[in-house]
Amino acid sequence: MEEPMRETDDTRDHIEILAEEFVERYRRGERPSVAEYASAYPAWADRIRELFPTILALENVKPGASGSGGEFHAPAEETMRQLGDFRIVREVGRGGMGVVYEAVQESLGRRVALKVLPESYSSSSSALRRFRREAQAAARLHHPNIVSVFGVGEHEGRHFYVMEYIEGRDLDAVFNEIRRFREAETPGAAPWRDAAAIGVQAAAALHYAHQQGTLHRDVKPGNLILDRNRNVWITDFGLAKLTDQDDLTQPGDVVGTLRYMAPEQLEGRTDVRSDVYSLGLTLYELLTLRRAFEAPSRHELIHQVSFHDPPHPRTVVPDIPRDLETIVLKAIAREPGHRYQTAGELADDLQRFLDDRPIRARRISSLEHAWRWCRRNPALATSSTVALLLLIALAAGMATGYVRRTQALARESQLRAEAQEEGRRAEANLQLAAEAFDDVFAKLSGAPTSRVLAETSDGLWYVNPPTVSRKDAAVLSSLLEFYDRFAKQNRDSRRWQVETALAFRRMGDIHQLLGRLDNSETAYRRAAEFFERLHNADPDRGEYRVGLAGVQNELGRLSLDRGDFEQASRSIHHSLELLADDGKTTPATAGARFELARTYHQLSFLDLMRQLGPERTPEVDGAPAARGVASAERALALLEQLSAEDPGNGEYRLFMARCYGHLWGAGRFAQKPADPEQRSRQDTYAEAAVGLLEQLVSDFPENPHYQAELALTYAITSHAPAAPETARQAERRLRRVEQAVGIAAGLSEAFPEVPHYRAVLALCSLHLTHHLWAAGRQEEATDRAGQAVALGRAAQADSPTDSRSRYLFARALHTAIRAHELRSEWPAVRPLLEELIELESVPAGADADTARVSPALADAYALLAEVLEELGEPAPAAEAARKAAELKPGEPAPPRPMRFGPLDGRLGERSRR
């Protein structure tokens, strides 16, 4: 002490002085960072960066930091030879929750893993109670990817867990090994798929445990064991719960746990989404092979987990597939509400990635915020339009920008990277556009958004989505152009080919709903092209075949609507071929079976139309009707099975009702319509169809399409039988048709943009006309006929190329003319007749060569001649008579299979009589 102070602080190593201060602050609980010191003392920055991490390592592993260094010391070896029934084979690891041994349970001769808890647990009875409770919960879990817990045991004060012994290594070890041998790894291998496969198993196991009410709470690489067969085993279920909050202050393994904890978990809130997060972070590290969060201290780690996002995986490893990155980022979203809401959803999305199917997770972009805002806006129709326009503008700009830039900058690698990023953004926007499309479609159709192929339904008359405006369609069309362009630029992206095919298919549906058959056909043809290409590239993929078959069915129906039976037949048979149907075996997937049922339903309709429809072939002999019955029955068998498997699916029941409708229609053509047996069968079919639809309307009151179908079926099946009936029966039929008119009128009013509902109303009104006439209420019937004409005229204007609206209009005109004719109201007959002649003079059918002149035209001219005579106009009357003779000299039209009564008779019948 008397020694002069020649060795002052000045002679101490500067770094050491800084180190002492650093350590002092660290021990006080402050968490100074190495970087902070390095930048504060630039002269020694290098040495600080070199040495301080070592200091932190020493501080972190310092024994007894928590006051009892007990669990960091191995128990004396000799004491761990035997634990009761268990003979210890070797120590296999140790962590915060104790030491794990491989052991043999001697009484059973089985190999087990024992987890021996730290002695501190044995001293607390409440900790032991929790331990037993958690062990019991874990023991209830039986899953191929969860390490089974056999039970708990206690021997000489040491408490332990008995678990299934899994030969394998935990993911921590796997990481390290991969990291070490990274360079040696063969390029071209697909580690991403392996990682996703691990994720699928682990997520499915977690989902199972969650459903059993057990949270893991400590999902991390160290708790996932990979065995030799690449199966993943989750271990230590619920064990983390045993660890008190205090234990988080311990160094070592607990920090390992902290690293994977969800932000809300740090605040003491835990639910299934916390496990989703931890698994997501594990996958993140599996993909990037680096820690998502790395901090020298617990304090800093907590800060990072709470406030920072790890870098996007692709910025670390650019090769990681984009979808996989999207999935991981969704799983580790800071806000639990933005994550997958269940581990099952995470498993599903990973599986979709593995199957090359579109994943459900979406990337977040600034556009999305705009979109979400728009969706919150209650004025849905307008806001969605605004949002879509915004999207189209931005997304389209993005795509063109991308193309120009890639071309211009292709040679400069640095800029090329930028262009690629641009492309990624364009793709992200496209994904957003796809969702916008789905969203609008779902809203319009009132159906839940379903992106599964072949689940979009069609209808006998028009397609399903009930509410859509032409403006909406225009917006969607522009969106579709963007799809198309992007898909062309990305021919190698199968996923976008699928998306685009689906979008075209939907656009076709929407156009069809709006009665724009030409636009609809164009869209379906484009969809078919995309599906065809996909199908050719991968003929074994069922979805593509089913998707293509679905579009062929739609095209077939369009041809039917136009009266082009040959084309319709080709499309329908193409669809049958695609579905590889030999009439005996049944496709495996529900989607394929439904599409097959739709195809048979279509086929039955085609055959019935050949026999019964307005364009019926004169030489028919009943064979098509018989075929139609067979097809309808085949479709019904498929649908009944589907409906039994999934009773909640209304579409299956809708098509069943339609098939019964077909059977009913075929029965109208039966040889002996008055046969009681035949009649009772007819009634059964009608009641089956009506019963199914009434149930559907009550199950889905919000779906107007089911209501329209019910109205149609009420009206059509109320058609009076050929045999006489009682007044009460007739009265009941009339009431049903009135009900049908009421429903259809309500729909037409509620959805003025949808021509289908007006067409339904026209048809129902027409039926009501006949019933009123039959009931002797002729004046009312004549008024109704006038309304049916007006509606038919509108339907014809809505869809000029639709053979059904033309048929409807012609029928309405015919009925009204007959009503006025029978009441000798000649001035009213004349303009209607002229309108009918004008309509029938244009050949029906898409192909002018195959179109036939309607036989009703001759009758119309003949009646016109008569009417003009009555009205005192002999010259035009003679001209009309000449026309009538020229068209069909005296030959009667073939008999109508479905006659309504006197109003249905030939024009001019009265005068001929």
Added chain:
Amino acid sequence: MADTSPSLQPNDPAIARLRSEKDVALADFFAQNRGRLRRMVEVRLDQRIAGRIDPSDVLQEAFLDASKQLDDYLAGLPMQPFLWLRFLIGQRLMATHRRHLGAQKRDAKRDVPLQGANHPQAFSESLSCQLAGRLSTPSFAAARAELQVRLRELLDSMDPLDCEILALRHFEELTNHEAAEELGISTAAASKRYIRALERLRKTLAEIPGLLPEV
């Protein structure tokens, strides 16, 4: 050897209090430093008997020793009070080890004579155990055992004095001054030795990837 204790102040308030209040002051002083003293026991207790010995017992015995020898200490003041307690604990530890392990651990290479005490060498064991433990997880057994053996080899190959000063500075949380006094060297020498030891440890640990936190 008092002349190598650069920081001992005879009119240190702690010493003054010990003089006036004796056992009461000693108990207070002991309690104030209990954490660091206990850590010393934990660090230096041989791993083979760590499961059987409670560090509190060692501290208890050392306190009784201090109480008995307090007057002698105050008369001579050979070192700072804190280091004196460490000295007594070191003696107690040696006795404990002799009792439980006999003479088997008298490895000349690892017995480093230090000022006033001959602490058992536990640094490399302790450190290798801790560091390997950080990496270890269940079912990583073989790799972990291998790693621990390798670490211990590496640490054993380090200069025992390096290990000692690192253990003092980090595991026992001594300041540079205290470490200097404990080792009987100047503060400048202790400072330089500490940094040199740190540098060597860094190089050693760098041979095993993943041990050091990435910055």
